[in-house]
Amino acid sequence: MGTVLDLDLPAPALTAQLCDLASPSGEEGPLADAVEAALRAVGHLTVDRDGDTVVARTALGRPSRVVLAGHLDTVPVAGNLPTRLVDGVLWGRGTVDMKGGVAVGLRLAAHVPAPTSDVTFVFYDNEEVEADRNGLGRVARQQPGWLAADFAVLMEPSSAAVEGGCNGTLRVAVDLTGTAAHSARWWMGRNAIHAAGPVLQRLAEYQPATLTVDGLDYREGLNAVGISGGIAGNVIPDRCEVTVNYRFAPDKSEAQALDHVRQVFDGYDVRLLDTAPGARPGLDRPVAAAFVAAVGGQPRAKVGWTDVARFDALGVPAVNYGPGDPQLAHADDERVDVAEIETCETRLRAWLAT
Numbered sequence: 001m002g003t004v005l006d007l008d009l010p011a012p013a014l015t016a017q018l019c020d021l022a023s024p025s026g027e028e029g030p031l032a033d034a035v036e037a038a039l040r041a042v043g044h045l046t047v048d049r050d051g052d053t054v055v056a057r058t059a060l061g062r063p064s065r066v067v068l069a070g071h072l073d074t075v076p077v078a079g080n081l082p083t084r085l086v087d088g089v090l091w092g093r094g095t096v097d098m099k100g101g102v103a104v105g106l107r108l109a110a111h112v113p114a115p116t117s118d119v120t121f122v123f124y125d126n127e128e129v130e131a132d133r134n135g136l137g138r139v140a141r142q143q144p145g146w147l148a149a150d151f152a153v154l155m156e157p158s159s160a161a162v163e164g165g166c167n168g169t170l171r172v173a174v175d176l177t178g179t180a181a182h183s184a185r186w187w188m189g190r191n192a193i194h195a196a197g198p199v200l201q202r203l204a205e206y207q208p209a210t211l212t213v214d215g216l217d218y219r220e221g222l223n224a225v226g227i228s229g230g231i232a233g234n235v236i237p238d239r240c241e242v243t244v245n246y247r248f249a250p251d252k253s254e255a256q257a258l259d260h261v262r263q264v265f266d267g268y269d270v271r272l273l274d275t276a277p278g279a280r281p282g283l284d285r286p287v288a289a290a291f292v293a294a295v296g297g298q299p300r301a302k303v304g305w306t307d308v309a310r311f312d313a314l315g316v317p318a319v320n321y322g323p324g325d326p327q328l329a330h331a332d333d334e335r336v337d338v339a340e341i342e343t344c345e346t347r348l349r350a351w352l353a354t
């Protein structure tokens with residue numbers, strides 16, 4: 001007999017119940033079973049499951065649909081379970097990242113039977129590990145219709161502030177060639193490492209932009225993150241490779257970002273290594289603007305890459321909004337102010353009702 005979740009518990013107590021059912025990545029099964037069972041008991045929801053991802057939705061025929069999503073897994077437990085509640089602060093693995101958000105999502109799924117937009121609740125597996133295991137990515141590939149919506153909220157910890165979109169990222173190698181020779185007769189060769197000098201100079205002089213996209217400021221960066229060359233202490237090297245990482249604002253596609261890098265290194269061999277798209281915050285869309293107005297506060301840009309980009313790739317603008325200080329995520333002393341969990345529930349409930 002597995003754990004039975006009580007969706008009538010206040011969100012902080014439900015958070016503690018979710019955390020105490022430990023679910024490090026790859027071991028979400030018992031928690032996914034409990035979430036599925038709890039949601040199947042809610043009369044106004046249709047429930048689907050794929051692996052350890054559970055998707056529940058209303059089907060009220062509303063003109064718009066929104067997604068509330070959260071991952072069920074955590075990083076490994078570090079002797080910080082079971083949870084402890086001390087002076088309004090809940091301590092333990094998962095309290096920040098991100099079972100407070102999951103508790104809020106479950107409470108709203110059970111207790112908002114007539115939202116003004118249809119709502120799809122997504123509780124997914126394997127967010128804290130390699131991208132190819134990510135449950136949201138798997139559903140996006142295999143069941144994209146489950147995620148179709150006008151707007152999505154990823155309930156990752158954001159200290160109850162709206163964090164919109166994210167920068168994209170790509171890496172290239174700039175390949176430099178020369179002519180090998182014995183270093184005693186260096187004038188017979190051409191040094192590929194010396195040829196990297198002007199490349200590094202361009203990087204040092206580069207002025208990264210800060211771009212405003214849908215009202216939020218995204219700070220770009222173009223940086224060398226690696227350099228290699230040379231085969232022996234007495235050989236003029238004929239090869240050198242400079243690895244460059246470009247963090248680009250979500251006003252650009254991956255192809256446009258690559259074009260920009262090729263322009264910066266005009267005249268050099270530039271080879272694409274890998275790339276991941278950014279995500280626009282979409283705050284210019286009425287459905288997103290209504291969200292920001294309902295939850296309040298000043299939205300800010302998300303700096304790192306997050307799963308909001310998976311929604312953006314499906315044409316669904318998405319933001320991060322959830323309880324907990326993101327700087328405490330994954331920490332051994334992970335803890336959340338329970339008042340923040342309640343604030344998020346109250347504001348999201350108000351949003352779904354307007």
Ligand SMILES: [Zn+2]
Pocket residue numbers: 071097098127156157
């Ligand atoms: Zn997370």
